Amino acid sequence: MIPISSLLEALVGFASGLLVGTGFVAFLTVLGIIPRLIQLSKTISYVKPYEASVIIGVLFGTYLSFADVTFHISTIFVIIWGSFHGVFIGMLAAALTEVLNVFPLLTKRIGMDNHIIWLLMAIVFGKICGSLFQWVIFVR
Amino acid sequence: MGGIIYLRLKKQLSVRPNAELKVKDIAYISGPEPLVNKVKNTFVYQITESDQTVSVIDGFVVVDQLINKFQDLDIQHIGPNQIIVHIAKQKKRPSVILVAFIWVLLFIGSAMAIMNFHYDVSMEEVQEKLHYMLTGKKKSNPLWMQIPYSFGLGIGMILFFNHLFKKRFNEEPSPLEVEIFKYQQDLDAYVTDKENMLNSLHDTNK
Numbered sequence: 405m406i407p408i409s410s411l412l413e414a415l416v417g418f419a420s421g422l423l424v425g426t427g428f429v430a431f432l433t434v435l436g437i438i439p440r441l442i443q444l445s446k447t448i449s450y451v452k453p454y455e456a457s458v459i460i461g462v463l464f465g466t467y468l469s470f471a472d473v474t475f476h477i478s479t480i481f482v483i484i485w486g487s488f489h490g491v492f493i494g495m496l497a498a499a500l501t502e503v504l505n506v507f508p509l510l511t512k513r514i515g516m517d518n519h520i521i522w523l524l525m526a527i528v529f530g531k532i533c534g535s536l537f538q539w540v541i542f543v544r
Numbered sequence: 545m546g547g548i549i550y551l552r553l554k555k556q557l558s559v560r561p562n563a564e565l566k567v568k569d570i571a572y573i574s575g576p577e578p579l580v581n582k583v584k585n586t587f588v589y590q591i592t593e594s595d596q597t598v599s600v601i602d603g604f605v606v607v608d609q610l611i612n613k614f615q616d617l618d619i620q621h622i623g624p625n626q627i628i629v630h631i632a633k634q635k636k637r638p639s640v641i642l643v644a645f646i647w648v649l650l651f652i653g654s655a656m657a658i659m660n661f662h663y664d665v666s667m668e669e670v671q672e673k674l675h676y677m678l679t680g681k682k683k684s685n686p687l688w689m690q691i692p693y694s695f696g697l698g699i700g701m702i703l704f705f706n707h708l709f710k711k712r713f714n715e716e717p718s719p720l721e722v723e724i725f726k727y728q729q730d731l732d733a734y735v736t737d738k739e740n741m742l743n744s745l746h747d748t749n750k
Binding site: 407409410412413414416417418420424425427429430432433434438439441442443446448449450451453458459461464465467468469485489491492493495 | 652654655662663671674689691692699703724726728
């Protein structure tokens with residue numbers, strides 16, 4: 405006989421999962437990362453595999469968060485994993501500034517309409533330097 | 545030679561480089577049949593190298609060409625104001641490597657994003673606390689909560705995308721498809737404005 409508390413727990417777990425899942429995907433969708441990737445690669449017919457990728461990725465991440473497993477894989481794999489993660493977060497951050505209309509506002513205000521590329525470069529290098537500084541010097 | 549010709553531009557067209565566009569290629573035409581037959585082969589635009597990958601033909605240009613050729617023709621222009629002509633060398637299949645790369649990128653990105661989220665909100669701690677509150681026992685891995693949570697996560701996302709791989713739940717498009725459509729529409733609006741020759745002529749006259 406399953407105790408009632410376990411059933412209650414399962415209900416709470418399922419409900420919170422449902423909300424986090426929809427929220428996560430809604431966030432990705434609103435930021436428009438998948439449409440942008442599809443447009444860049446001209447792979448409109450592969451929408452479903454990409455959706456599956458996000459879902460399987462999230463489930464795998466959930467497994468890694470809750471399970472105590474160790475994979476004994478080489479550093480090269482870690483480098484690849486980290487690079488992919490970096491590209492993804494980079495797109496996420498860029499999409500966030502884009503959604504918030506930071507650049508159009510800024511360029512209009514300071515009259516730099518034709519030099520938007522310099523602002524972009526500043527942000528890109530700032531992010532790279534900031535990330536390197538944090539991991540190599542700040543948190544050590 | 546009088547009579548009314550109804551002209552409705554197509555929204556988009558995909559052509560090969562150096563194509564010669566006639567009225568019948570870029571528009572639907574209606575009207576008295578002899579008139580339509582005369583009008584439909586009228587030359588409108590020659591695609592050149594300088595067009596690169598996309599060109600926009602304004603409805604006005606079409607009307608202008610027709611009026612030059614057929615003086616007393618009454619042309620009713622309905623539908624889109626301009627047509628976007630995509631110039632494609634060859635319709636090539638997207639490479640498997642590129643698709644695989646994006647797949648892995650989304651996979652790892654999602655996995656890391658959700659892991660960071662779990663640690664950020666101390667989800668495991670909350671689950672353990674709640675497990676203690678409900679059962680009065682301390683347990684480090686409350687699987688009774690974590691396994692349904694994972695199922696909920698997957699189901700929530702599938703509900704949002706509105707289909708389980710092939711099967712759809714209803715006729716509605718998924719929010720992702722709408723987002724892709726909106727993105728394409730924005731791009732088209734940008735292109736029709738920037739690539740339209742009439743608009744750029746106006747700019748240089750300022």
